[in-house]
Amino acid sequence: MAVDHASRLQYLEAMGIQVWESRQPSPASAATASVTVDNDHHQDLWHTLQQQVAGCHACALAETRTQTVFGVGNQQADWLLIGEAPGQNEDLQGEPFVGKAGQLLNEMLRAIGLSRQQVYIANMLKCRPPNNRDPLVAEVTACNAFLQQQIALIRPKIILAVGRIAAQNLLNTQQPLSRLRGIQHQLQGTPLVIVHHPAYLLRSLTEKAKAWEDLQFALHVYQSVTD
Secondary structure, eight states: OOOOHHHHHHHHHHTTOOOOOOOOOOOOOOOOGGGHHHHHHHHHHHHHHHHHHHTOOSSGGGGTOSSOOOOEEOTTOSEEEEESOOOHHHHHHTSSSOHHHHHHHHHHHHHTTOOTTTSEEEESOSSOOGGGOOOOHHHHHHHHHHHHHHHHHHOOSEEEEESHHHHHHHHTOOOOHHHHTTOOEEETTEEEEEEOOHHHHHHOGGGHHHHHHHHHHHHHHHHHHHO
C-alpha cells in the first residue's frame, strides 16, 4: 500500500515516534488467471478449516466462548501476525485485534507501509480464555493443529509473534521477551520476529520506541528474504 509522507508522519506520531527512516516493502504479486483452479481449491480448504474451528470442542473454552475467532486478512499474505488469544472484544466481534489494541496494531502496520487487509492476523487460541487469563498448555495444544494449517495455507514470508506469550509458545521457550526481541528466529522454515503486544504498549507508553525498533527489524528481515 502506498503511504504518502504526511500519512507516515501521522502514523508514527500516533506511536510516539518522530522519525521515519525505512523504505516500503514490495507489494505481493497478484494472482494470475492460470491459477484459478488452485485458488478455488485453496478457498475450499480455508472454508473447511474455518468450519472445523467453529465446531471445535477439543477443550473447555468451547463452553464459555461467544464465538470462535478464526482470523482475518489476506489469505495469501507475505506477513502473518500471531497473537495470544481473543479478548472480550474479539470474542464478541469474531475478529482478532479489535478495540484500542487493534487500532494501535493498525497504526504499527501502517508505519511500515502495510494495511490490515494486506496481512493475515490470527491467534494461537481461537477461543477466549475466561477473564482473559493466560492460555493453558492443554488449550494451546488443542488449537495448535488449526494454527499450523493456517500457516501452511498462507505460506507467509515472515511471521510476527505479537507479545511475550505468543513468542514463548511458538518458539517453545521460557526466555523473557527482552532476550527474544531483535533476533531472526525460525518457525517451520519461515523467519519469525518478535514484536511487543499493542495492549502492552498502551499500558507502557515509554516502550513505543522499542516497538518501532521491532518493526524496523521485521521490515529488514522481510526485505532480506524477498530482495
